[in-house]
Amino acid sequence: MIEHTAQEAGAGMAADIAEQAAGYERLLAEGLAPIAAVARQVAELSPRFVLFTARGTSDHAALFAAYLTEIRLGIPAGLASPSSITVYGARPDLRDALVVGVSQSGGSPDLTEVVRVARESGAHTLAVTNNAGSPLADAAQLHIDVLAGKERAVAATKTYTAELLALLLFVEGMRTGSGQLDAADRAELDRLPELARTLIEDPTPTQLAARYRFADRLVTTGRGYAYPTARETALKLMETSYLSALAFSGADLLHGPLAMTDPDVPVLAMVGDGPAGRSMSEVLGRLAERRADVLVVGNGAPAELPAHAVRIGTPAVDERFSPLLDIVPMQRLALALALARGEDPDAPRGLKKVTETL
Incomplete structure (x- = not known):
């Protein structure tokens, strides 16, 4: 309710x-x-x-x-x-x-x-x-x-x-x-x-909202436990800022969708400290080759970030627990971005809380 x-x-x-x-x-x-x-x-x-x-x-x-x-x-x-x-x-x-x-x-x-x-x-x-x-x-x-x-x-x-x-x-x-x-x-x-x-108190997501204010499209990505965070981030951005946001696992991103990434299509990459996070190194490398605008979110420590990439670090916890923390700055980014674009994220246009589908 x-x-x-x-x-x-x-x-x-x-x-x-x-x-x-x-x-x-x-x-x-x-x-x-x-x-x-x-x-x-x-x-x-x-x-x-x-x-x-x-x-x-x-x-x-x-x-x-x-x-x-x-x-x-x-x-x-x-x-x-x-x-x-x-x-x-x-x-x-x-x-x-x-x-x-x-x-x-x-x-x-x-x-x-x-x-x-x-x-x-x-x-x-x-x-x-x-x-x-x-x-x-x-x-x-x-x-x-x-x-x-x-x-x-x-x-x-x-x-x-x-x-x-x-x-x-x-x-x-x-x-x-x-x-x-x-x-x-x-x-x-x-x-x-x-x-x-x-x-919740970290100002970084709010400060980054201006970076994406005029974006038309956006990609989110992650693997393993981080993939649900990527999908939820895309949904939050779509329903509050009306962005065309697509979520891909890191593996799937490399099979075709990578072609849509360039300096004008921001990529939000969820990178944790664990097997899935380490497997994102190849993804980040390919994004760097395409000069993509990348935001890395999580407690993983990639060996090398793409040029001009920015980062939101999250506390070091077991990889299983990271999704409970990594989504918080993404929620705050969605809130700040919606407000920057003149929208009311409390009541997105045409949406209600319960969708009755049969």
Whole structure:
């Protein structure tokens, strides 16, 4: 649900972004035990694969969870195509699978239908929402509340990062089998709220907005855990500044789309400190050859940045946790850029919070 009253343009989105550190604290304090209980139940069920279903911003959180599931649990995971069920009437055999619906509002009819059909076909079902009383939560056997509170702006920010953390806690809880986190992970996650605050207060994204004020097109890229951040960044820029923003994995960017990059098409590259971040070195090198306008975001340390590239550094954390921090400066860039272009990111033209698609 959105609180939207007459106020300064962007005030709602700014307030939502500012609440993310407190949201992490709340989820770690109040949500950890309920999520651990769900993780323990699902671990006992031993699903043979995990299928996530989501739309929009939540789709990027689901993609992050799919990476976690395969890398950390060794269980095949993927994202469902809701229209195969809601439009074509398909009834796939989902026995012994875990189907996870991820939605901030929990009010999307097509996701609710996917979870309902999956449950009828023998799947274990879980809803991850910001609304415990939603249709999606009612349709699933299990539910995780991301505890983000009311969101003021149409463009999702704090609900996205709350979904990321909730899904991370769930997957890591499944990995231990007890639902509890490893001590090292818990210690690092306890630092998360304060690290988020440093990024919320960093003026760099606002200062960089002028660099992209007159851009018509933009590319975002990343690999592994950083790829969902690239996709979410592109979506935020599209829905608040009406930019034509395209997101590619670093590998896909090298296969054709690289041809669109030049000094007039900015590239926002998510580069973390881990295997995926190191694999972005070739991408950055090819972008340098094309004299692309590059912004590198993250805690990775590329051996060489393209000429004229700029950088937004983020705190050094485990690669799994970087998406919970790297998106914050990108949200703030989207906010500042929209305002610089004379737009109101709280209420993007023609958009509403819940898109009803069947």
